[in-house]
Amino acid sequence: MTDSFAVNKANWDERAVLHASSPDYGFARFAENPAHLSDVVRFDRPRLGDLTGLRAVHLQCHIGTDTVSLSRLGATTTGLDFSGAALAEARRLAEAAGASIGFHEANVYDAVDVLGADRFDLVYTGIGALCWLPSVACWAAVVAGLLRPGGRLFVREGHPMLGTLDATEPPSPRYPYFEHAEPLVFDDPGTYVAVDRPLGHSVTHSWNHSLGELITALLDHGLTLTGFTEHDSVPWNALPGQMALDEATGEWRLSDTPSRLAASYTLQAVKPG
Known part of the structure; x- marks a missing residue:
């Protein structure tokens, strides 16, 4: 049986250096401007609120742009990722940005x-x-x-509706909406930001998870849902040729009638005290 985590780790180890040097991640802006936040965190800043004094952990933190951004909102922040190459870039970013963040390599x-x-x-x-x-x-x-009792979960994620679509025009459902045992296997030498060369480790394994499955899983483990918002935009060009960039937010939405597609969502839940 193929180890999907090993397959994906090889892919993300290679992406890390390419992403860190990509203008789309904007490493230099974090060093140049102490108030700079990643587009992803800035989009959700009204929902995140003041994080001053909170102990925060960013799971699957990749190269740390969102992790540093959470730190800049006042949190004492920890990052965790399975890619040592990504964490090397995250540590480099944090040092350049003057952020004190502990990064841990683990699944x-x-x-x-x-x-x-x-x-x-x-x-x-x-x-x-x-x-x-x-x-x-x-x-x-x-x-x-x-989470400690009273602690909060904050998720910003691509919508599973978007995850079902292929890139045809108009896009049509092709992939499972509900969680599936076997991974979806893709072989794509590209990535979602501008990079200077194709990936050598181009195979990835992925899964979709329905909103019902996500919410039920959180409820089953004792969390209480406190917020859920769906958005017509997403931070990458998920359907090339059919989406337009909003320069003010760094978000992409359908060029034609964006209200047709739930592209991402923000979910919040708390662990009862």
């Missing part, structure tokens, strides 16, 4: 063992993270384990 399913239980006021997971996990229920157990 997200092992986060409680690595970081400890009942420790965090905020568990944050950003865009494009959950699709790399085969079981959203296992992930929800990790979230519940990391």
